[in-house]
Amino acid sequence: MIKVVAKNYIKADKLSEFLTIAKQLVKDTNEKDAGCIRYELFQDTSDSKILTIIEEWDDMKSLNEHMQAKHFKEATSAFPDFLEKPGEVNLYEKLA
Amino acid sequence: MIKVVAKNYIKADKLSEFLTIAKQLVKDTNEKDAGCIRYELFQDTSDSKILTIIEEWDDMKSLNEHMQAKHFKEATSAFPDFLEKPGEVNLYEKLA
Numbered sequence: 001m002i003k004v005v006a007k008n009y010i011k012a013d014k015l016s017e018f019l020t021i022a023k024q025l026v027k028d029t030n031e032k033d034a035g036c037i038r039y040e041l042f043q044d045t046s047d048s049k050i051l052t053i054i055e056e057w058d059d060m061k062s063l064n065e066h067m068q069a070k071h072f073k074e075a076t077s078a079f080p081d082f083l084e085k086p087g088e089v090n091l092y093e094k095l096a
Numbered sequence: 097m098i099k100v101v102a103k104n105y106i107k108a109d110k111l112s113e114f115l116t117i118a119k120q121l122v123k124d125t126n127e128k129d130a131g132c133i134r135y136e137l138f139q140d141t142s143d144s145k146i147l148t149i150i151e152e153w154d155d156m157k158s159l160n161e162h163m164q165a166k167h168f169k170e171a172t173s174a175f176p177d178f179l180e181k182p183g184e185v186n187l188y189e190k191l192a
Contacts, residue, residue, distance in 0.1 A: 002141075003138050003150070005101055005148070005150070007101075007186075019191070022192070023191070023192040026192040027192070040190055040192065041190070041191045041192040042099050042188035042189065042190055042191060043188060043189055043191050044186050044187065044188055045098075045187045045188060045189055046187065050186065051191075052101070052186065052188060054099070054101070054150070090103075090140050090146065090148065091140065091141045091142065092138035092139060092140055092141060092148060093138065093139055093141055094136055094137070094138055095115070095119070095137045095138060095139050095147075096118070096119040096122040096123070096136065096137040
């Protein structure tokens with residue numbers, strides 16, 4: 001299992017637009033992508049501009065296929081315009 | 097539900113010591129803490145010094161009680177010595 005935490009810092013005036021696209025990406029990914037165990041969108045409770053997708057994938061193959069999917073490429077092509085500063089993406093393996 | 101991502105940057109020469117304590121904390125928390133849905137330890141696949149605990153709690157009350165528990169206070173009292181630089185803790189609500 002691969003865990004992914006993708007943390008994004010979104011411009012205040014782009015929040016609504018980002019949320020629309022990110023929610024559709026969550027829906028599409030859960031419905032369409034093989035090997036997706038969980039793919040969920042979260043908002044920081046003390047800074048609403050921090051939006052983080054937390055993911056679980058069967059393996060690197062399924063994660064790589066997800067990043068090649070049409071719905072992923074279309075959604076994320078808009079993301080650079082929404083960012084206040086560069087985000088962070090970490091891939092993890094579970095230890096305990 | 098409250099999601100927590102607690103990201104730690106651990107000194108290379110303290111990794112083993114940190115892991116021993118963190119694994120025990122995961123065990124104690126899952127066994128003892130009311131309102132704990134998930135409490136798991138992850139290691140970054142490209143930087144083994146990034147160790148992150150990803151948590152799910154029923155509500156803020158259960159998270160606050162966890163942080164008052166003896167096993168939490170004992171485990172985390174050692175953590176400052178292990179850190180290469182300050183970590184990040186984000187509390188999240190689920191949007192999608």
